[in-house]
Amino acid sequence: MGKRVAEGIKRVKQSQRELESSILRRCASGRDRLDKRLATGVKIIKVAPGSTGSKDFPRLWKRDEGDRTKIRGSAEWYIPRRADLRRRMLFLHGGSYVVYAxxxxxxxxxxxxxxxxxxLCVLSIDYRLAPEHRFxxxxEDACAALKWLSVNGPPEVNGQGKVKGAPFSASPARDLFVCGDSAGGGLALAASMAQRAFVRERLRGVIGLSAWNDLTASTPSYDTRxxxxxxxxxxAVNAGVDRKSGREEAEAYLGRRGVQLHGRDWRASPFFAPAGRLRALPSVxxxxGATSEPSLSV
Incomplete structure (x- = not known):
């Protein structure tokens, strides 16, 4: 009897491991399939450093990749058909402040x-990344981009889809939104809180997709999830990420002992922003992500 129970438990554990591997593979493969799709009818226009006449946006920076240095900093407009050019969104990508463009x-x-x-018209920016550029x-790059976007819009495009003149037009925004995922979600909140009244009065909303708002890894979800x-x-996507590894990841951006020195700075962790700055935000x-409680039977 005892041997049969032990064998049954062993089979259940093996099936759980197989399910775990299947879930992780499905997450990765599903993400890859989704992320390769571009929306139809959206025009993509590059905004290179130096093309706007501003030294702050887009900012040219360099990244070491193996034995070569890559020039970075170009932003991209995403302009859908029949969009109101006065309605704009700043998009800030994720990647733990160290990867992606x-x-x-x-x-x-x-x-x-x-x-x-x-x-609406989306401007996705290539902000500076660590380790070359730390907190x-x-x-600073997100703040500069949002300020620039409040008074500059997409360029004019002719019937053949060609840009006429500069890759932007000097025109104030009517409605501004900021969106980001992961590290970009934290940046979206922080950059919105940092703006002066001229920009804030145009801000209509901030969106954080799984936003990384606490670089100190102090919130309860590190245990409960x-x-x-x-x-x-x-x-499942972040299997193995605990408080220790979360803080180590944060220090790639904050620098050595950065969690202790800067972790509670609202510019890095909007979770710790003072009430006055939080009240100044538009709708957020x-x-x-969430998963229902497990139901497991043997």
Whole structure:
């Protein structure tokens, strides 16, 4: 009897491991399929450093990739058909402040779909990344971009889809939105809180997609949402991420001992922003993932 029970438990654990692997593979493959899709009818226009006459936006920066240095900093417009050019969104990509760019397929897809579904012009920026540029470089670039976007819009495009003149037009925005995922979601909140009244009065909303708002890894979800291989429940995408690894990841951007020195700075962790700055925000939408409680039978 005891041997049969032990064998049964072993089979259940094996099936759980297989399910866990299947979930992780499905997350990765599903994300890859989705992220390669560009919304139809959305025009993509590059805004290179130096093309706007501003030294702050877009800002040219360099990244070491192996034995070569890559020039970075170009932003991209995403302009859907029949969009109101006065309604604009700043998009800030994720990647823990160390990876990705607007031209990556994962973010071109997302930015193009935001533009198409929201019916507004999206500007996706290539803010400076660590380790070459640590905190507060990304925050400064996001602030500069939002300020620029409040008084500059997309360029004029002729019937053949060609840009006439500069890759932007000097015109004030009527409605401004800011959106970002993960690290970009934290940047979206921080950059919105940092703006002067001239920009804030045009801000209509801030969106954080699984926003990284606390770089100190102090919130309860680091415990409550831990991936449980025995029950195949929790945050499967970030399996293995705990408080220690979360803080180590944050220090890639904040620098050595950065969590201790800067972790509670609202520019890095909007979770700790003072009440006055939070009250100055427009409407905020924070999206998070969730999984129902496990139901496991033997």
């Amino acid at each position: 607007p031209c990556d397929s994962v973010y071109r897809s997302l930015a193009s779909r935001l533009a198409s579904q929201c019916g 507060p470089a990304a925050f 831990q991936w449980c291989p025995e029950q195949c429940w929790g945050d 939408l924070l999206q998070v």
